[in-house]
Amino acid sequence: MTESLSTAYPRSPGSLGNVMAEFDAAAAYLGLSPQEIALLKEPRLSLRLKLPVRMDDGSIHVFKAYHTVHSTTRGPSIGGVQFRPEVDLELVEALAFWSTHQCALLNMPFGGSWGAVECDPAGLSVGELERLSRQYLVELMGIVKPNNDILTADIGTNQQIMCWLMDTYSVHYRDFEPAVVLGKPTDLGGLVSGVHPAALGVDLCIRKACEHCRLKLDGARVAIQGFGKVGMNLARLLHAGGAKVVAVADITGAYVNERGIPVDKVSWHQESYGLLDGLESEVDLIKLDDPMQLFELAVDILVPAAVELQVTDENVDRVQAKIVAEVAYDPVSPGADRKLYERGTLVIPDILCNAGGVSGHYLEWVQNRMGYYWAAESIRRDVCDIVGQGFDSALKIAVEDSIPLRLAAAVLAVKRLAAVVRLRGAYG
Amino acid sequence: MPVPPGTFGSTAQPPSAFENAMRQFDAAAKILNLTPNQIAVIKQPRRVTEVKLPVRMDDGRIEIFTAYRVQHNVARGPAKGGVRFHPEVTLDEVKALAFWMTYKCAVVNIPFGGGKGGVVCDPSKLSEAELERLARRYFAEMIDLFGPDRDVPAPDVGTNPQIMSWFLDAYASHKRDFLPAVVTGKPIDLGGSQGRVEATAQGIVYTIRQAATHLGLNLRGCTVAIEGFGNVGSNAAKLLEREGCRIVAVSDVSGAYHDEAGIDVSAALARVKTHGVLAGLERATKASLLSDPMELLELDVDILVPAALENRITGENAGRVRARLVAEGANGPLTTEADRILAEKGVFVIPDILCNAGGVTVSYLEWVQNKVGYYWKNERIQEDLSRMMEEAFRAILETSLQYGVDMRVAAFVVAIQRVTRASEMRGLYA
Numbered sequence: 001m002t003e004s005l006s007t008a009y010p011r012s013p014g015s016l017g018n019v020m021a022e023f024d025a026a027a028a029y030l031g032l033s034p035q036e037i038a039l040l041k042e043p044r045l046s047l048r049l050k051l052p053v054r055m056d057d058g059s060i061h062v063f064k065a066y067h068t069v070h071s072t073t074r075g076p077s078i079g080g081v082q083f084r085p086e087v088d089l090e091l092v093e094a095l096a097f098w099s100t101h102q103c104a105l106l107n108m109p110f111g112g113s114w115g116a117v118e119c120d121p122a123g124l125s126v127g128e129l130e131r132l133s134r135q136y137l138v139e140l141m142g143i144v145k146p147n148n149d150i151l152t153a154d155i156g157t158n159q160q161i162m163c164w165l166m167d168t169y170s171v172h173y174r175d176f177e178p179a180v181v182l183g184k185p186t187d188l189g190g191l192v193s194g195v196h197p198a199a200l201g202v203d204l205c206i207r208k209a210c211e212h213c214r215l216k217l218d219g220a221r222v223a224i225q226g227f228g229k230v231g232m233n234l235a236r237l238l239h240a241g242g243a244k245v246v247a248v249a250d251i252t253g254a255y256v257n258e259r260g261i262p263v264d265k266v267s268w269h270q271e272s273y274g275l276l277d278g279l280e281s282e283v284d285l286i287k288l289d290d291p292m293q294l295f296e297l298a299v300d301i302l303v304p305a306a307v308e309l310q311v312t313d314e315n316v317d318r319v320q321a322k323i324v325a326e327v328a329y330d331p332v333s334p335g336a337d338r339k340l341y342e343r344g345t346l347v348i349p350d351i352l353c354n355a356g357g358v359s360g361h362y363l364e365w366v367q368n369r370m371g372y373y374w375a376a377e378s379i380r381r382d383v384c385d386i387v388g389q390g391f392d393s394a395l396k397i398a399v400e401d402s403i404p405l406r407l408a409a410a411v412l413a414v415k416r417l418a419a420v421v422r423l424r425g426a427y428g
Numbered sequence: 429m430p431v432p433p434g435t436f437g438s439t440a441q442p443p444s445a446f447e448n449a450m451r452q453f454d455a456a457a458k459i460l461n462l463t464p465n466q467i468a469v470i471k472q473p474r475r476v477t478e479v480k481l482p483v484r485m486d487d488g489r490i491e492i493f494t495a496y497r498v499q500h501n502v503a504r505g506p507a508k509g510g511v512r513f514h515p516e517v518t519l520d521e522v523k524a525l526a527f528w529m530t531y532k533c534a535v536v537n538i539p540f541g542g543g544k545g546g547v548v549c550d551p552s553k554l555s556e557a558e559l560e561r562l563a564r565r566y567f568a569e570m571i572d573l574f575g576p577d578r579d580v581p582a583p584d585v586g587t588n589p590q591i592m593s594w595f596l597d598a599y600a601s602h603k604r605d606f607l608p609a610v611v612t613g614k615p616i617d618l619g620g621s622q623g624r625v626e627a628t629a630q631g632i633v634y635t636i637r638q639a640a641t642h643l644g645l646n647l648r649g650c651t652v653a654i655e656g657f658g659n660v661g662s663n664a665a666k667l668l669e670r671e672g673c674r675i676v677a678v679s680d681v682s683g684a685y686h687d688e689a690g691i692d693v694s695a696a697l698a699r700v701k702t703h704g705v706l707a708g709l710e711r712a713t714k715a716s717l718l719s720d721p722m723e724l725l726e727l728d729v730d731i732l733v734p735a736a737l738e739n740r741i742t743g744e745n746a747g748r749v750r751a752r753l754v755a756e757g758a759n760g761p762l763t764t765e766a767d768r769i770l771a772e773k774g775v776f777v778i779p780d781i782l783c784n785a786g787g788v789t790v791s792y793l794e795w796v797q798n799k800v801g802y803y804w805k806n807e808r809i810q811e812d813l814s815r816m817m818e819e820a821f822r823a824i825l826e827t828s829l830q831y832g833v834d835m836r837v838a839a840f841v842v843a844i845q846r847v848t849r850a851s852e853m854r855g856l857y858a
Contacts, residue, residue, distance in 0.1 A: 074617070075801075076606045109608075109619060109801055147605040366802040420617050423593040425560050 080154025201356020507543030510584025631786015656736030
């Protein structure tokens with residue numbers, strides 16, 4: 001496989017406590033009744049599955065898998081599939097819940113679901129991985145459908161696995177049905193290449209945040225932690241918008257040039273070697289002794305795009321940025337979040353900052369249903385429309401009610417869900 | 429096979445909008461030299477379903493409601509038409525309205541046949557929970573009739589977007605698939621379309637634009653009288669004012685209000701929003717209350733929009749109509765006799781089946797959006813709605829000139845040709 005499984009989609013929301021805490025805060029803010037809370041909170045369906053798979057040595061190994069459909073009230077549920085050793089049903093339920101709220105926040109006609117297989121994909125052969133993937137979908141026949149539940153790639157899964165899932169479904173139903181799985185390669189109904197919805201979404205959020213903070217993007221100083229696909233494409237977009245990227249980092253370290261980093265050269269290095277290691281010998285910049293110093297640089301915009309809990313009570317007082325864009329999930333601890341809000345730093349919450357990716361999935365689904373494919377420009381425009389509307393609506397609530405953007409986003413999502421739950425009523 | 433007398437509507441009552449329409453249909457069929465067999469195929473309903481709906485009432489009693497769904501014609505596509513909740517629903521009425529939908533859809537050339545449904549009930553006497561159980565039972569009882577490619581209901585008298593949401597939910601739960609295209613007229617949050625609320629009024633305005641061009645009228649500065657200030661009349665007033673027209677008279681059940689300098693439309697809208705009716709408009713603005721509301725129809729205006737009830741312009745008052753253009757916002761506001769008199773006077777009439785088809789056209793656009801799962805902004809909706817209304821208007825105007833018939837008969841000629849072509853190309857199944 002050309003694509004590394006562990007880094008293909010290395011992101012999905014992590015600390016579950018926060019997901020529920022945000023909902024509870026929004027529900028309390030809106031004064032929902034216990035009945036409404038129960039209708040919104042409980043998952044519609046949760047499955048524990050066993051997947052017997054024939055291994056290359058002829059033995060049969062039984063894998064455990066989980067699948068949760070949290071809500072289909074606003075439309076078919078959509079969510080990622082994880083293949084990794086440390087998963088359980090509780091995690092999957094929280095992720096499904098999160099997906100429901102993100103789709104409602106963005107006003108997309110989707111509910112939320114999530115799935116996971118307990119396995120170490122790096123320890124499986126390609127054949128074993130394929131049989132495992134197909135077995136997973138076979139167990140979900142009747143649930144996974146273009147109008148009921150849709151799967152996307154997440155931690156430990158990639159385009160190849162999405163293709164196997166799509167093939168299993170299509171063969172089973174004797175119908176070519178690409179809309180059942182999203183994040184496919186262009187050749188099988190995926191988005192046209194050259195569009196980077198995730199990075200586009202972050203870029204737009206940052207632009208809108210700048211407008212709100214009366215900060216000019218042109219000339220603004222940016223530090224980005226994490227230089228994977230999203231971090232790199234974001235650096236390119238921000239650079240094109242006139243911003244000065246002064247620091248980038250990956251697992252090998254953090255690299256700084258106060259006068260601005262040549263984004264093209266750094267991207268070329270990353271694309272050639274996969275890591276930023278050795279960058280300091282090629283480009284005019286210095287490697288920081290402690291990569292965590294990146295968070296304390298004199299920048300306007302800080303983009304944590306790597307792992308969770310990077311800005312905490314310990315270092316928040318030394319953060320100088322006016323805008324923090326949460327590209328990673330939960331990079332800001334709740335305590336640090338409060339302090340940032342109190343002193344007027346705008347934190348763009350992960351659920352909004354990461355809206356570009358799922359917007360891209362939605363547009364892939366639409367195109368698969370029509371069998372008609374749009375040019376890159378119209379996809380970019382639609383991604384920006386979807387993310388922009390979500391951002392504007394959430395910001396409006398934040399400003400009018402004087403509450404943090406994170407709470408405003410949750411309030412907006414819960415409000416939309418509650419309205420639709422009321423409209424549809426109870427079946428029985 | 430000849431159609432038995434009384435198939436549509438009772439003959440004991442004064443001519444209804446529908447009976448008038450039937451006469452126009454027959455006139456059009458004659459122009460097209462259709463054979464009795466051809467007429468029978470496209471005139472009679474294809475499938476009539478009557479069911480009894482047992483519903484548990486809040487007090488524990490079970491009440492049985494009579495309900496209908498008629499699929500009149502499905503040659504051009506799935507049946508399309510509203511569901512009516514009203515105490516006076518009859519099967520004849522439902523059949524008649526389903527017939528009407530077949531031709532309305534064909535007039536604006538949307539890929540639908542015609543259908544209609546009804547439940548004999550008084551929704552104002554049902555609790556919310558009873559209404560929900562009744563709506564779900566109605567849908568469940570006929571679940572195999574409905575489907576995005578079979579039969580697509582919509583709101584009508586006594587039903588609303590909330591009831592459409594229950595229909596959607598009953599269908600989605602039963603099929604285990606989210607298929608919002610099974611019903612239209614939904615709230616925006618559940619797959620409804622932008623532009624739906626104003627759709628009928630907007631369609632009227634688009635046809636008025638076309639007619640004005642045809643007559644050499646400049647809409648800017650035209651005077652307009654509008655009868656009826658419900659959803660259609662009030663939005664038509666707002667939209668026509670935006671076109672540059674001067675709205676000199678409006679009316680509702682409380683009376684007719686006249687101001688030659690122009691009614692303050694936003695004040696009238698605000699009044700209806702707070703008071704429910706226009707009553708008192710003569711005190712709040714410079715408008716005067718007409719002593720007889722029927723005078724509104726006889727005002728010296730360029731454009732008259734009857735958007736209230738049927739049979740308002742008759743052989744009695746048609747001679748006194750001074751408008752150059754009459755746009756039928758309501759169904760059947762002109763009697764056949766009035767039609768003849770206005771034609772002699774050279775008044776141009778935009779017939780109801782074309783004029784108020786904006787609603788079903790936006791329903792169609794809602795259905796398309798649901799099928800694709802992609803939602804348009806209002807500008808895009810208006811692009812399609814205006815184009816479709818204009819194309820329909822032009823086709824009918826051409827036909828009217830070609831056959832030397834009025835716009836109403838021409839609308840039926842166009843629609844019958846479309847339905848007959850589809851029907852005959854498809855042939856008989858067995």
